[in-house]
Amino acid sequence: MAKVYFAPARAKKWNYNESMPGKLEKLLEEVGLMHYFSPEEWVAIKTHFGSEGAHRIVRPVFLRKVADALKKIGAKPFVTDTVRIKGLDYLEVANQNGLNHLSVGAPVVLADGLYGNDNIMVKAGDILGEVAVASLIHDVPAMVVCSHVKGHINAGYAGAIKNMAMGGVSSAHRTCGWKCGRGSMHTIGEGELVWDADRCELCYQCKDVCPLDAITFRDDELVWNGDICWRCGRCERVCQSESLMLPGEDQRFMRSLAEAAKAVMSTFEPGKILFINFLTEIQPECDCMPAADVPVIQDSGILISEDIVAVEQASIDMLAAAEPLTQSLASDKQIRKGDDILMKLHHKPYLLQVEEAEKLGIGSRKYELVGI
Numbered sequence: 001m002a003k004v005y006f007a008p009a010r011a012k013k014w015n016y017n018e019s020m021p022g023k024l025e026k027l028l029e030e031v032g033l034m035h036y037f038s039p040e041e042w043v044a045i046k047t048h049f050g051s052e053g054a055h056r057i058v059r060p061v062f063l064r065k066v067a068d069a070l071k072k073i074g075a076k077p078f079v080t081d082t083v084r085i086k087g088l089d090y091l092e093v094a095n096q097n098g099l100n101h102l103s104v105g106a107p108v109v110l111a112d113g114l115y116g117n118d119n120i121m122v123k124a125g126d127i128l129g130e131v132a133v134a135s136l137i138h139d140v141p142a143m144v145v146c147s148h149v150k151g152h153i154n155a156g157y158a159g160a161i162k163n164m165a166m167g168g169v170s171s172a173h174r175t176c177g178w179k180c181g182r183g184s185m186h187t188i189g190e191g192e193l194v195w196d197a198d199r200c201e202l203c204y205q206c207k208d209v210c211p212l213d214a215i216t217f218r219d220d221e222l223v224w225n226g227d228i229c230w231r232c233g234r235c236e237r238v239c240q241s242e243s244l245m246l247p248g249e250d251q252r253f254m255r256s257l258a259e260a261a262k263a264v265m266s267t268f269e270p271g272k273i274l275f276i277n278f279l280t281e282i283q284p285e286c287d288c289m290p291a292a293d294v295p296v297i298q299d300s301g302i303l304i305s306e307d308i309v310a311v312e313q314a315s316i317d318m319l320a321a322a323e324p325l326t327q328s329l330a331s332d333k334q335i336r337k338g339d340d341i342l343m344k345l346h347h348k349p350y351l352l353q354v355e356e357a358e359k360l361g362i363g364s365r366k367y368e369l370v371g372i
Contacts, residue, residue, distance in 0.1 A: 002309075085211035178230050194247070233248075261362065277312070283296065307367070
């Protein structure tokens with residue numbers, strides 16, 4: 001049975017050791033990084049850089065503690081993510097959100113290059129076939145995956161599996177484009193964007209959120225450039241009038257997340273990835289959106305495990321036991337104590353991604369919670 005180490009968010013004494021940074025230090029000592037990583041070994045710290053306006057990411061102080069702990073055993077860490085908007089812009093977003101070499105104590109780099117197409121094809125499974133794994137993540141020998149646990153309009157729940165699948169796979173490949181990238185999870189078939197002109201309010205949020213300027217408007221008509229589109233689905237997600245639709249299927253999406261996560265993990269030797277889930281600022285949506293709503297669930301704490309499925313199941317169990325916060329989207333939707341908050345928010349079968357990951361053999365939903 002996998003061990004999941006846990007530190008609660010509450011500070012019941014005015015003492016540094018009761019703070020979350022202090023507890024993270026203790027957790028990392030308890031886990032024993034030297035059992036996973038070696039002196040002089042390059043170690044990727046995989047996280048999400050956020051977006052302009054989406055500031056509720058894994059805080060720089062936490063990434064700094066992870067980097068410092070790795071350096072303490074002689075490893076050589078760097079902080080990384082894959083390109084989600086144009087590369088230079090994404091590095092600037094990271095800097096705006098407080099992620100730079102000074103704040104985290106390690107280089108901050110893009111895993112798939114400035115253009116997001118520096119990747120290597122890796123066998124996935126029956127759904128995806130092959131996926132384009134970011135070359136830096138493919139090549140680095142070890143990794144600490146730092147995931148911000150939150151809701152997600154497509155995944156329902158977003159944690160380590162989503163971070164590995166969507167964050168370890170590039171948006172596009174040099175030759176097969178989006179069909180080998182993240183878009184292959186988001187959509188089906190040719191991924192043709194459908195626009196309902198009658199429902200459209202001409203708010204232009206879809207145009208503004210597109211990372212590639214694939215959407216324009218001409219004489220109040222939407223013009224979509226499918227040749228350059230990544231099929232990331234951001235346009236559909238920000239459309240409050242529901243006038244945009246990117247074809248997809250929920251169960252396929254959940255299974256493809258697990259399949260892609262397994263593909264990324266297959267590029268590492270066993271025992272070379274550690275997963276840290278931060279149950280903090282648990283907002284209803286992804287960090288890639290252009291704004292961050294207030295949290296729907298109170299901070300729970302930090303979970304660490306070498307088992308991706310166990311740390312995800314433990315995170316979900318904690319969220320299931322939590323109460324919805326007032327003055328949030330949860331209260332807008334009249335979600336009450338005892339409800340499955342994330343299911344009520346997004347109506348997605350999010351547990352399927354964890355069940356599928358277990359079926360694929362990358363971890364177990366059975367775990368032992370070890371508190372500090």
